[in-house]
Amino acid sequence: MFNFSSKTHRRRLVVPSIAIIALLAFWQLACSAGWVPGFMLPSPIQVVQALIYDAALLASHSITTLIEAALGLAIGVALGFVVAVLMDRFETVALALNPLVTISQTVPTVAIAPLLVLWFGYGLAPKVILIVISTFFPITVSLVAGFRSVDPDLIALMRTMGALRMQVFINAKLPAALESFFSGLRISATYAIVGAVIAEWLGGFAGLGVYMTRVRKSFSYDRMFAVILLISALSLLLMRVVDLMQRLVMPWLKAERNDQ
Amino acid sequence: MSSAAFENAPVFADGVMTVPALEAQHLSLSWDGSHVVVADANITVGTGETVCMVGRSGCGKTTILHALAGLTQPMEGRVLLHGKDVTGTPGHVSYMFQKDLLIPSKRVLDNVCLPLTLKGMSKAVAHKQARPLLGRFGLADTEDKWPSELSGGMRQRAAFLRTYLMGNDVMLLDEPFSALDAITRKDLREWFVSASRELGVASLMITHDVDEAVAVASKVYVLGGNPSAGKPSHIVGEVLVQRETGSSDVDFELTSAFLEAKRAVLALLNR
Numbered sequence: 235m236f237n238f239s240s241k242t243h244r245r246r247l248v249v250p251s252i253a254i255i256a257l258l259a260f261w262q263l264a265c266s267a268g269w270v271p272g273f274m275l276p277s278p279i280q281v282v283q284a285l286i287y288d289a290a291l292l293a294s295h296s297i298t299t300l301i302e303a304a305l306g307l308a309i310g311v312a313l314g315f316v317v318a319v320l321m322d323r324f325e326t327v328a329l330a331l332n333p334l335v336t337i338s339q340t341v342p343t344v345a346i347a348p349l350l351v352l353w354f355g356y357g358l359a360p361k362v363i364l365i366v367i368s369t370f371f372p373i374t375v376s377l378v379a380g381f382r383s384v385d386p387d388l389i390a391l392m393r394t395m396g397a398l399r400m401q402v403f404i405n406a407k408l409p410a411a412l413e414s415f416f417s418g419l420r421i422s423a424t425y426a427i428v429g430a431v432i433a434e435w436l437g438g439f440a441g442l443g444v445y446m447t448r449v450r451k452s453f454s455y456d457r458m459f460a461v462i463l464l465i466s467a468l469s470l471l472l473m474r475v476v477d478l479m480q481r482l483v484m485p486w487l488k489a490e491r492n493d494q
Numbered sequence: 495m496s497s498a499a500f501e502n503a504p505v506f507a508d509g510v511m512t513v514p515a516l517e518a519q520h521l522s523l524s525w526d527g528s529h530v531v532v533a534d535a536n537i538t539v540g541t542g543e544t545v546c547m548v549g550r551s552g553c554g555k556t557t558i559l560h561a562l563a564g565l566t567q568p569m570e571g572r573v574l575l576h577g578k579d580v581t582g583t584p585g586h587v588s589y590m591f592q593k594d595l596l597i598p599s600k601r602v603l604d605n606v607c608l609p610l611t612l613k614g615m616s617k618a619v620a621h622k623q624a625r626p627l628l629g630r631f632g633l634a635d636t637e638d639k640w641p642s643e644l645s646g647g648m649r650q651r652a653a654f655l656r657t658y659l660m661g662n663d664v665m666l667l668d669e670p671f672s673a674l675d676a677i678t679r680k681d682l683r684e685w686f687v688s689a690s691r692e693l694g695v696a697s698l699m700i701t702h703d704v705d706e707a708v709a710v711a712s713k714v715y716v717l718g719g720n721p722s723a724g725k726p727s728h729i730v731g732e733v734l735v736q737r738e739t740g741s742s743d744v745d746f747e748l749t750s751a752f753l754e755a756k757r758a759v760l761a762l763l764n765r
Contacts (some may be wrong), residue, residue, distance in 0.1 A: 385595065390589075394589040395613075396585035406597060409599035410599075490640070490642040
């Protein structure tokens, strides 16, 4: 049994690694063989060289982007939590806010960003607002679904124990919503980074989006790819942080997964 | 033995007047507030007595338990607990649902202590009160486990301990063993009978299994009707189970008294 699961685990690591290495090798081959002109597509080696060369600059821009993303995500989570609780508690609020929450997700980020810059300038505010708009929806939707996933019989049982509404929320609803909350948070974390970069494209003094605009204007596509790679890495890192948080906050999940 | 009409009258046992632990008088219940699901149900559970209720699926057995637990307001009738009217007010009787309803995010000890902590008792005091009972309920060495780490039978035992810790002397049980395999079910049923006797609680249990009802109860109510077809359910009769004192439960299932009671219940079910 152990051998089987460790084999499966190894396979899960090895197969995607081979796929990624194969893709990079093909990309390098395409560039080295001259199938694609160098000014259009830099090779992976050139991208890594650019990444190393600009490491210090990229690090300082990354900090700006990460601060914006973290701030926007924190506000988005807090706002999403409050709205989800109100939607769960009051049917009328749920009816009223359902379409608005959905609309908030259908508004294209790229379209709304210039307006936010126009309204709030080149500072932190438009970036954070854009991230809040992007991250609020997955959090709200996942929390509302989580709160509603509680077995109604558990609520009835707790009523027979004389539980107050707040006690039902803390003991039953909140823990039941945690798993879907973390799924929403994982999505929101990636939206936060992407949202910050998009907002920075349209104006600002620092951040990976600002760096990206500058290197695009100077036709430094190797640096452009380097920053794309960095943005992906940061998104993956944030997702990993969310995974770790979930493990810490939901220790019973490990036992449940072992049971399955 | 068919049921007689119940009135708000005390029960006489050995010449001493006693008020039933739980009594439902002329209960009429509905799912939607307009269509009657259960009509004029009269149920009496004496102190320390185990009573069962059997009936076909969808006939309103759980609806009755919900009303007795105060979770729903009856259209008519009332629920008395030791003679006191508790109609439509939850928190007076302990209720064990069909599912164990253990909270996955709480360890076993915290799960069983839930009724105590909800009342405002500190965790430490609640743990102190519950810990000695774990062994008695067959849950030794499980206090730090998560519910997902328990077997089906253990989960039901934990749910039963949680029900007991609600601290009421009347328990309602909605098919508590139905989700278990046959062997575990029988073991747990026998354990439940002895534990109930030892704890001295009055129980009203719903079951689909006639054998289980007759084996466990001193009285079996039979519910008949088909509410979804517009025929409200009502109690078609009750069967008193005569048990020789001193006989074990395993022996009892092999006696003619058991068979006779089972036949009577089946006859009422097929009426």
